[in-house]
Amino acid sequence: MGKVSTRRLTVFIVTLFIISISNIAFMTLPYFEPIRKDVAIWSFFDLAVCLPILFYFLIIRKNFKVYTVVPFAIACFWFAYLIVPKEDLAGLDYLKNGLLLAEAALIGFEIFLAAFLITKVPKLINQYKKEKQVSNQFLINLQKAITKTMGERKTLILFATEVSVFYYGLFSWKNKHKENETAFSYHKDSGYFGEFIMLAHALTIEIIGVHFMMLKISHILAWAVTALDVYILLILIADYKAIVQSPLMLTKTSIKIQKGLRATMEIDYNNIDSIEVNRSTKEDRKKEKRAYSMELGSMMEDKVPYVMNFKEEITMRGLYGKKRTIEKVYISVDEPEKFMKCIIDLKKEQEEEMYMPETIVPKL
Secondary structure: OOOOOHHHHHHHHHHHHHHHHHHHHHHHOHHHOOOOHHHHHHHHHHHHHHHHHHHHHHHHHHHOOHHHHHHHHHHHHHHHHHHOOHHHHHHHHHHHHHHHHHHHHHHHHHHHHHHHHHHHHHHHHHHHHHHHOOOOOHHHHHHHHHHHHHOOOHHHHHHHHHHHHHHHHHHOOOOOOOOOOOEEOOOOOOOHHHHHHHHHHHHHHHHHHHHHHHHOOOHHHHHHHHHHHHHHHHHHHHHHHHHHHOOEEEOOOEEEEEEOOOEEEEEEHHHEEEEEEOOOOHHHHHHOOOEEEOOOOOOOOOOOOEEEEEEEEEEEEOHHHOEEEEEEEEEOOOOHHHHHHHHHHHHHHHHHHHOOOOOOOOOO
16 A cells, blocks of 8 residues: 555544444434434445445555455445344345355465465475575565565565564564674664553553443454454554564675564665765655655654665565665664764675776786
């Protein structure tokens, strides 16, 4: 999904909330009983049709993808089906049955895809081990292993992010970060830890409150919404763990950057045009279309000491593998001076190797 303006996203969320809550109240509160059948049908139409249309025009119209809108439309259908009384939807059973058949076909395709992937797993594991020898950034290594083993496929790159969510959220807690002279953390001097704790705490309270509120409407809906909220919490936790466990890596030829689960990129030293002292503000950086900032928090302004300009634009991957081209990156690390010295030394070494004259062997 392309970048969505804050204004459109806010309008969509507010409208989604108003439509959902008003329909839930109208269909469940005793005050509005008895509910006329035509009103129930219109409520179903409001939730199952209007919400996906709203999602299309406000969120994905400029970058339409079937795999983006279909899950949302299916979720809206089942949400409406659970909210509106079943006796008022008797004439819509064919829609439900058709949707069940479509979901069965989708599940069948996913099983086929899983079977195909299983045959590639040994090669994928071997390639991942090779990538891991260069850096310990799980998401970058998995993305590169998938690309080299199975090609550039959007669904598989998205799959890499899903695997990373569960890896960092559930299985990486015992991993210990090994000290490395060419690895640079970027979270210690940031205020993001406090923001993370606040968000996790608020989301946990919201999960409990919404679950009990939804139980009064439908047990199935309550557990479905709770499962979604728990998954969102898991993403938040996994992103923070990925930030802590995936520092910037300086290899012999490039800089490997994995900013949590949010972005990955690789910068070749030869493509670095200049590294300058950053004098821009957070608001200035938000307006730049072809730039990316390493700062973590959204509520506070982190220190961003340097801006790295490229000779040619590079392609980075955002959340869930979405590609984007940038011409500069704002660098934020805990040891900026050491980081700069290390880059200069490695860049100089690479240039010396490139221009080293060939040894002439004299003829005997």
